[in-house]
Amino acid sequence: MKKLVILCSVLFLFASVTAFKVEDKAEFKFVTETHDFGKIPQGKPVTVDFKFTNIGNEPLIISNIASVCGCTVPKYTNTPILKGQTGTITVTYNAAAMSFFSKGLTITSNSKTPTKVIYIKGEVVAAPVK
Incomplete structure (x- = not known):
C-alpha cells in the first residue's frame, strides 16, 4: 500500500511539472x-505581411515555412522572437496563371502548436492591355 501511494505521488508530481512546462512554450x-x-x-x-506577436513565455523560433508550390515564396526572420515581441512573415505570390487561388503556408516552430497554417487567396485576372 505504501509503495502504491509513493508511486501515485511521483506520477502526480511528474504530471504537474509537465503541465507547467506546456504553459511556458x-x-x-x-x-x-x-x-x-x-x-x-x-x-x-x-506581397503581404503577416504580423504576429509571441504571447508565450519562451522565445519563438520559426524553423521552416513550407508552401505548396513555387509560386508562393515566404520570407521570415531567423532570429528568436522574445516574449511580447512581434515578427513578420512576408509572402509573395507570383500570379502566373489566370484562375482563383487559395494557398496554405505551413509554419513549423517551437510554439505550443508546433505546426500552424496561414492562407492567401484571390483571383488572377488578365493583365490590362496597354
Missing part, C-alpha cells in the same frame, strides 16, 4: 491568418 498571436488579395493582374507578383 512560445505561442503565435497573428493579427490575421488569412489574406484575400482580391483580383490581381496576371504576371504581376503581389
